[in-house]
Amino acid sequence: MKSLYDIPAPAKLNLFLHITGRRADGYHLLQSAFMLIDWHDTLHFELCTQSNISREDLLTPLPEDDLILRAARALQTLGGTTQGAHISVEKRLPAQAGMGGGSSDAASTLLALNRLWELHLSLQQLTQIGLSLGADVPFFLSGHNAWVEGIGEKITPLSLPRAQFLVIKPDAGLPTQAIFSAPDLKRDTNPAIIAGFAANPFGFGRNDLQAVAQRLCPEVTKALDWLDSRGLQGRMTGSGSAVFAHVPTLFELGDVPKALQIRLCSNLEVHPLAGWAS
Numbered sequence: 025m026k027s028l029y030d031i032p033a034p035a036k037l038n039l040f041l042h043i044t045g046r047r048a049d050g051y052h053l054l055q056s057a058f059m060l061i062d063w064h065d066t067l068h069f070e071l072c073t074q075s076n077i078s079r080e081d082l083l084t085p086l087p088e089d090d091l092i093l094r095a096a097r098a099l100q101t102l103g104g105t106t107q108g109a110h111i112s113v114e115k116r117l118p119a120q121a122g123m124g125g126g127s128s129d130a131a132s133t134l135l136a137l138n139r140l141w142e143l144h145l146s147l148q149q150l151t152q153i154g155l156s157l158g159a160d161v162p163f164f165l166s167g168h169n170a171w172v173e174g175i176g177e178k179i180t181p182l183s184l185p186r187a188q189f190l191v192i193k194p195d196a197g198l199p200t201q202a203i204f205s206a207p208d209l210k211r212d213t214n215p216a217i218i219a220g221f222a223a224n225p226f227g228f229g230r231n232d233l234q235a236v237a238q239r240l241c242p243e244v245t246k247a248l249d250w251l252d253s254r255g256l257q258g259r260m261t262g263s264g265s266a267v268f269a270h271v272p273t274l275f276e277l278g279d280v281p282k283a284l285q286i287r288l289c290s291n292l293e294v295h296p297l298a299g300w301a302s
Contacts (some may be wrong), residue, residue, distance in 0.1 A: 027140070028069065028070050028071070029068070029136045030066065030068050030069075031066070031067045031068070031069065031132045031296075031297065032066055032132065033064055033065040033066070033129045033131070034060050034061060034062065034063065034064040034128060034296065035063045035064060035124060036059060036060055036061065036160070036164070037058075037059050037123065037268050038056045038059075038261045038262045039056070039059055039221075039225060039226060039229075040055075040056060040231060041055075041229075041232060041261075041262065042054060042055045042215075042216060043209065043210060043211045043212075043232045043233075044212070044213055044215050045211065045212070052175070052204055053175065054173065054174075054175070055172070056172045056173075057169070057170070057171055057182060057221060057225065058124075058163050060168075060291060060292040061289040061290065061292060062289055062292055063117060063191065063289050064128075064296075065114060065116055065128065065129055066113075066114040067092070067112070067132055068111065069133075069140055070110045070112075071108075071140055072109055072110055073107065074106075075106050075108045076108040077096045077097060077108050077109055077110075078109075078111070080111070080112045082115075083114050083116065084115040084116075084119075091127065091130040091133075091158065092113065093111075094130070094157055095129075095130040095133040095134050095137075095157055095161075098153045098157070099137050099138065099150075099153060102149065102153060103138070103145060105141045107140075109137055113129070118197070118266065118285060119197055120198050120265060121193050121197065121262070121264040121266035122198070122260065122261045122266050123191075123193075124160045124262065126158070127154075127157070127158045127161045127163075128164045130154065130157050130158065130161050132297060134153060134154060135297045135301060136297075136300075138150060139300060144302075147165060147301040150165055151165050155176075159177070162177055162179060163176065166181070167294055167295040167297070168182070168294050168295065168298065169184050169292075185225070187290070187291055188271050188288060188289065188290050189269065189271060189288075189289050189290075190251070190269050190286065191261075191266060191268045191286070191287050191289050192247045192286050193265065193284070193285040193286075194243035194244065194247050194265050194266075195285075196243045197264060197265050198237055198244070198263065198265040202240055203263050204233075204263065206236045208235075209236050213232055226270040227257070227270070231259050231260045231261070233262075234259060234260040241265050243283075244260060244265050246284075247265075247284060250284065251267065251269045256271060257270075275288070
């Protein structure tokens, strides 16, 4: 039995994000296209024969009780195992960016520990745990780019052409709750269909959260303006402060403002851990 895994946890971009309604319990109904990119955290898992679960932050400090530990404890309980793990985290994805970093970490934790502890839980069982942790976790467990609806639980696989994207994260972050609780948030966009998206996947729709985000965080506007100055059409991803633009294959980055964290990324066809659960 293998006792150590080194696991990637990739980020995602929301190619568009429409809010189509709101449930009675307050959860927002959305439509979006989630796309995996090659910017990732790295998690190291070491088997412990005792039931203790511990975490060590190798780069950026994480909250004391983050999604990684919550995912590990939930899996340990459902799997009924007395084994534990020590998890070392190289956190490279920025927080409050809208790129799903915490959810991706949780998904990779579930997939890795399911193997490390030899629990043999199905993907459906892991997804139920994932949905209890966060709306984006089931997407990262699914293993592929996807058309996402509902509150994040309705996932339809998407095939996307290979492409490059310039991703920009301002210093400031944006808490999700602040955006979704804003009274001026647009919540009535008409539902779209996959065929309409497929005709123009990197230019379809908009992010309904962007107007509120720009009001709450002027740095989002500055990042979008910088993209515009380079002749690029930018938009916000998810509910954080990161923005992105589709760029030509031979795009040259050039001078970068110091206040912006900028990375040239490629999309992924599948998640690196696709197929790790049946």
